[in-house]
Amino acid sequence: MKLSTKGRYGLRAMIDLALYSESEAIPISSVAARQGISESYLEQLFGRLRKSGLIASARGAQGGYRLARPASEISVGDILRALEGNLDAVECPGLREDAGCEGADLCVTKYVWQKINESIAHTVDEIMLDQLVDESKKAQEKSGCSAIKCEN
Numbered sequence: 544m545k546l547s548t549k550g551r552y553g554l555r556a557m558i559d560l561a562l563y564s565e566s567e568a569i570p571i572s573s574v575a576a577r578q579g580i581s582e583s584y585l586e587q588l589f590g591r592l593r594k595s596g597l598i599a600s601a602r603g604a605q606g607g608y609r610l611a612r613p614a615s616e617i618s619v620g621d622i623l624r625a626l627e628g629n630l631d632a633v634e635c636p637g638l639r640e641d642a643g644c645e646g647a648d649l650c651v652t653k654y655v656w657q658k659i660n661e662s663i664a665h666t667v668d669e670i671m672l673d674q675l676v677d678e679s680k681k682a683q684e685k686s687g688c689s690a691i692k693c694e695n
Contacts, residue, residue, distance in 0.1 A: 546627060552580050553588045553626040554619065554675075560598060561614040561676045568600070568607035588626060595625035614676055620667035630667065631660045 559574045571589065575582045589608055592598045599611040610617065623630055633656035682688075 546623065548584075549588060549591075549626040550623045552578070552584065553592065554622055556580065556585060556588060557592070557597070557610075557617070557622050557672060558675050558679055560608060560610055561672050562679060564607070564609035568605065568609045570607040574608070591625050592622070595621070597621060597625055610672075614673035615671055617672040618668045619670040619672070619675070620664065622672070623667055630663055632656070632663055633659060 555578050556574050559577055560569060563569050563573070563577075571582055571585050574580070575585050578585075589598060589600070593600060593608075593611075596611055597617055598608050600606070600608050620630070635653050635656040
């Protein structure tokens, strides 16, 4: 499985929101500047994240974005599925009852694909956004860098 920039940038943006939006909504321009991501691309990503119920937006002078629920309740899997869709590494028709795969009953490789897909799902669903925030804070303290994407 290879993630696109949607997943990679979106995850960075979500960590940024979790770090900086505890007390107020954060303008998209602030996230874009800290992460080195264009505002227009972030708008697309935030639209998907908002539609999935992971972030909320506020209009007006104090407007911007914030997490729609606590970081401890948002998994990496939630974020990646909102941005990337299905996370299966292999689309095997033998794993779906309605797919009509003729060799499904005799195919043993489908179990390999099933285990890989389950492992990916388990891993991304087990990592919560608040854990990444903690790791980001530790990395910032260690490096002296204040951004999630730090280039020295």
